[in-house]
Amino acid sequence: MSLANPVSLPIGPLLKPSRERQAVSILAASTLGFTVCFMVWMMFAVIGIPIRQTLGLNATEFGLLTATPVLTGSLVRVPLGIWTDRYGGRIVMTLLMAATVPAIWLMSYATAYWHFLLIGLFVGLAGGSFSVGTPYVARWFPKHRQGLAMGIYGAGNSGAAVNKFVAPALVVAFGWTMVPQVYAAVMLGTVILFWFFTSSDPDHLTAGKVTLAAQLATLKDPKVLRYCQYYSIVFGGYVALSLWMVQYYVGEYGLDIRIAALLAACFSLPGGVLRAVGGWLSDRYGAHAVTWWVLWVSWVCLFLLSYPQTTFTVATVAGPRTFHLALDVYAFTALMFALGIAFAFGKASVFKYISDDYPQTIGTISGMVGLAGGLGGFVLPILFGALVDLTGIRSSAFMLMYGVVWVSLIWMYFTEVRRTPVMGAHAPASPLGATA
Numbered sequence: 001m002s003l004a005n006p007v008s009l010p011i012g013p014l015l016k017p018s019r020e021r022q023a024v025s026i027l028a029a030s031t032l033g034f035t036v037c038f039m040v041w042m043m044f045a046v047i048g049i050p051i052r053q054t055l056g057l058n059a060t061e062f063g064l065l066t067a068t069p070v071l072t073g074s075l076v077r078v079p080l081g082i083w084t085d086r087y088g089g090r091i092v093m094t095l096l097m098a099a100t101v102p103a104i105w106l107m108s109y110a111t112a113y114w115h116f117l118l119i120g121l122f123v124g125l126a127g128g129s130f131s132v133g134t135p136y137v138a139r140w141f142p143k144h145r146q147g148l149a150m151g152i153y154g155a156g157n158s159g160a161a162v163n164k165f166v167a168p169a170l171v172v173a174f175g176w177t178m179v180p181q182v183y184a185a186v187m188l189g190t191v192i193l194f195w196f197f198t199s200s201d202p203d204h205l206t207a208g209k210v211t212l213a214a215q216l217a218t219l220k221d222p223k224v225l226r227y228c229q230y231y232s233i234v235f236g237g238y239v240a241l242s243l244w245m246v247q248y249y250v251g252e253y254g255l256d257i258r259i260a261a262l263l264a265a266c267f268s269l270p271g272g273v274l275r276a277v278g279g280w281l282s283d284r285y286g287a288h289a290v291t292w293w294v295l296w297v298s299w300v301c302l303f304l305l306s307y308p309q310t311t312f313t314v315a316t317v318a319g320p321r322t323f324h325l326a327l328d329v330y331a332f333t334a335l336m337f338a339l340g341i342a343f344a345f346g347k348a349s350v351f352k353y354i355s356d357d358y359p360q361t362i363g364t365i366s367g368m369v370g371l372a373g374g375l376g377g378f379v380l381p382i383l384f385g386a387l388v389d390l391t392g393i394r395s396s397a398f399m400l401m402y403g404v405v406w407v408s409l410i411w412m413y414f415t416e417v418r419r420t421p422v423m424g425a426h427a428p429a430s431p432l433g434a435t436a
Contacts, residue, residue, distance in 0.1 A: 022199060023140040027152060029197035030089070030133045033097060034156030036190045037126040038272075040104055040183050041069055042160040044120065045243045046167035046261055047176040049250065055113055063385030065113075066243040067378045068120035073127020074374025081131040081367020088200045089136020093129060097191045100126045104187060107180035126187075127374060130154070131367040138355055139201070144283060146355045151279020151348040158272025160242040164261040172258060224365060226415060227353055228372030229408055230291060233298070234346030236376020237401055242268045243381050244397060245336070252394050253329050263333050271340035278348030287352040288416055294346035295409050301339040302402040305332070308395045 044051075044066040052062045083092050103122035110116050133153050141149040170178045245267060249260035282290050309326040327335070351366065358365045380400070387396035 026140055026198050027137055027149060029194050030093070030137050031153050031156050033093060033190055033194045034129050034133050034153060035159040035162065036187055037097065037100075037129040038156055038159030039163045039166070040100065040123060040159075040187060041073055041127040042163045042239075042242055042268075043104075043107075043123070043167065043179060043183060044069065044116075045160070045246050045264075046163060046171065046257070047179050048243075049247055049257055050171060050176045051116065052247070057113070059385035059388040060382065061113070061385070062247065063244075063381040063383070065116060065120070067240075067381040068117050069124030070127060070239055070243075070374055070378040070381075072121045072124035074371050074378055076125055076128035077131040077370040077374060078367045080128045081135065081364055081370070084132045084135050085361070085364060089132050090195075090198045090200045093132045093136065093198075094191060094195050096125060096129055096132060097187060097194065101184050101188050101191070104180050105184040108177040131370040134351060134366045134370075143355065143359065147279040147283035147287075147348065147352040148276065149279070150351050150355065151276040151282075154275040154279070154347055154351070155273050157238065157275060157344075157347070158269055160239075161265040161269035161272060164246065164265040164268060168258040168261040222415070223353075223357060224368060226411065227350055227365075227369050229411060230295075230346065231350045231369050231373035232376030233401075233405055233408055234294065234343045234350060235370075235373035236378075236380060237298075237404075238268075238271050238340075238343045238347070239374070239377030240380035240384065241336075241339075241397075241401075242271070243377075244384055248394060248397075249329075255329075263329070264336075266333050267336040267340040269340070270337060271343045274341055274344035275348045278345030279352065281345060282349040282352035287349045287356065290345055290349035291353070292412060292417065294342045294349065295405055295412065297342040298339060298346070299402065299405045299409060301335050301342065302398050302405055305335050305339070305398040306395055306402050308393045 048062060048066050051057075051065065055061075057065065080092060080096065100123060103119055103125075107116070107119050107123060110119055133156075134150055137149050137153045138146045166182075167179050170176075170182060242264070245264035246257065246260050249255045249263055250257060253260075255263070278290065305327070307325065307327070309324070311322060311324045313320050313322045350369065354365050354369060380397075383400055384397040387400060388394055393399075
């Protein structure tokens with residue numbers, strides 16, 4: 001593999017340095033926009049804690065509060081993917097971000113539970129930005145670099161970590177109402193920057209008109225269903241845990257909100273930033289190999305995280321002895337860090353599947369897969385809260401996630417792994433058999 005002049009690879013139909021600079025500018029501006037959108041989308045992960053205390057919410061109500069923006073951010077991904085294919089990512093992304101600014105600002109004036117739920121639905125539009133930026137960015141790059149490009153854009157998921165750095169400081173210094181006001185101003189500035197540093201290419205628009213019925217028809221494809229399942233874990237699980245972890249640290253370990261948010265960022269930050277590395281790995285080793293290992297690493301981490309604090313007594317020859325098993329905050333955070341890395345790689349590898357299998361309809365398929373992932377991020381926090389209210393065990397959230405990953409591993413084994421030839425002419429080459 002030659003490393004000479006790597007940036008001279010073609011990005012568009014012509015090999016022009018100006019075209020490459022244009023693509024890089026679009027990638028940078030789009031990633032900034034997605035980061036800010038994700039920061040806003042995850043806002044309730046921090047401000048939801050003082051709101052919960054003020055309103056006296058139980059765990060299920062808190063789960064619904066945090067998940068409400070995720071619902072609309074998921075549902076709009078389908079039409080946004082279609083509109084991106086038809087009208088282009090620049091105009092759709094700009095209008096989407098601008099539409100969220102009033103709702104973000106109004107959040108600071110909410111006082112009742114239903115106020116937060118209603119305004120949260122409009123704030124959640126920011127979450128639909130992923131299905132706009134993914135096809136918009138990907139079409140500026142050749143196929144062999146699309147995984148990396150989409151991974152860099154997807155690193156905007158780190159907005160969840162940015163929220164955990166910024167929002168607690170604002171809450172402690174000025175109260176929670178300052179957070180939506182600052183975020184509204186940041187979003188408005190991002191809209192302006194995005195418009196001036198991006199451009200459109202008519203060649204990237206698809207001539208056909210894809211209807212909602214046609215998009216839903218893609219679910220008849222078993223591969224699309226499988227990718228939806230994978231993404232509901234690596235993205236839906238990432239969103240759900242990003243929303244849930246701050247209050248988990250506060251409740252389980254009795255930490256201050258600022259320390260709790262900082263430790264929760266140890267999951268959110270790698271889960272966003274390292275998505276670009278996952279894109280590079282998917283380009284090099286293939287989406288299947290990366291996704292397979294992601295699911296196994298997630299399965300191990302979630303198994304360990306699932307074990308609740310346990311005290312038990314054993315009858316020994318010297319009499320009864322009591323033992324206590326629990327993950328301390330350091331071991332817990334280390335496991336969450338590893339899980340965040342796995343999810344980051346998995347989010348990129350799933351979309352590498354899509355760009356490989358559906359190059360002409362990336363927006364359509366990514367919208368449907370993104371919808372599945374977003375709905376996972378909506379349902380899981382509510383289930384987390386319901387399980388805590390039902391069982392009283394905080395780690396029951398990880399028990400649920402462990403079961404979902406187990407299902408995906410079994411599904412992937414029977415649909416992909418068992419069908420991969422290990423011997424014969426079509427078997428992949430063994431790295432041990434390579435010669436210098």
